[in-house]
């Protein structure tokens with residue numbers, strides 16, 4: 001009896017491995033005991049197991065998509081303090097977390113000074129897209145342009161372009177921090193126009209529109225780039241002072257306030 005049991009368990013483990021059902025393999029005994037206790041029939045048992053396998057698979061796939069997106073630091077909307085950035089419409093951002101803009105191939109432009117939460121918001125939106133099954137890549141604009149310039153031979157260049165073409169959402173972070181060369185601007189325009197109506201873009205920039213020519217060089221190229229980018233685009237302005245600065249100031253003030261009232265009086269006078 002014991003021997004048959006062992007043989008079938010070993011065989012089952014082997015079959016489940018061959019079928020690539022690791023969660024079923026890991027959980028089948030535990031779920032079987034539970035099903036027996038609940039008086040559940042065979043089909044309900046199978047249903048419970050397959051549900052577990054699916055859930056685990058989706059979780060792993062989402063983790064892989066986050067890894068492939070290569071976020072510099074993970075950020076979520078839960079940690080974004082909307083009261084510190086009143087120019088950002090909380091309702092609009094919450095609506096964008098549903099990712100419908102990606103289905104509609106619309107773009108998002110985050111404009112504002114350094115430290116005002118553009119990359120934070122872009123990361124939170126893009127991470128949500130990963131969770132919902134979209135293919136995402138987050139990259140600093142200069143890094144992408146440099147990679148395209150350095151992909152001298154055609155095969156590497158086409159491979160890079162092929163990787164971009166497979167994305168549902170491309171985040172171009174920090175557009176305009178460094179002026180691009182002529183070739184760089186043309187390559188950037190190429191990325192933006194290839195994505196047009198095919199891949200959603202989230203672009204973060206400190207540049208007001210009127211300054212884009214200074215960075216992209218030619219007026220004609222700037223016009224064409226902005227035309228593609230801003231057609232069907234949501235613009236979020238992160239107005240105000242740097243959050244880093246405000247946060248640093250709050251931190252330096254906080255201990256003084258929370259220690260002794262005498263100290264507070266000293267610092268405030």
Ligand code: ADP
Nearest residue numbers: 079080081084085114115116117118119120243
């Ligand atoms: P930007 O990309 O506009 O230069 P970041 O998004 O990198 O700014 O923000 C700078 C730092 O401040 C990050 O650590 C970010 O998480 C934090 N931060 C910015 N704005 C907020 C906010 N409204 N609430 C919470 N953290 C914020």
Ligand code: MG
Nearest residue numbers: 118119174204
């Ligand atoms: Mg940034």
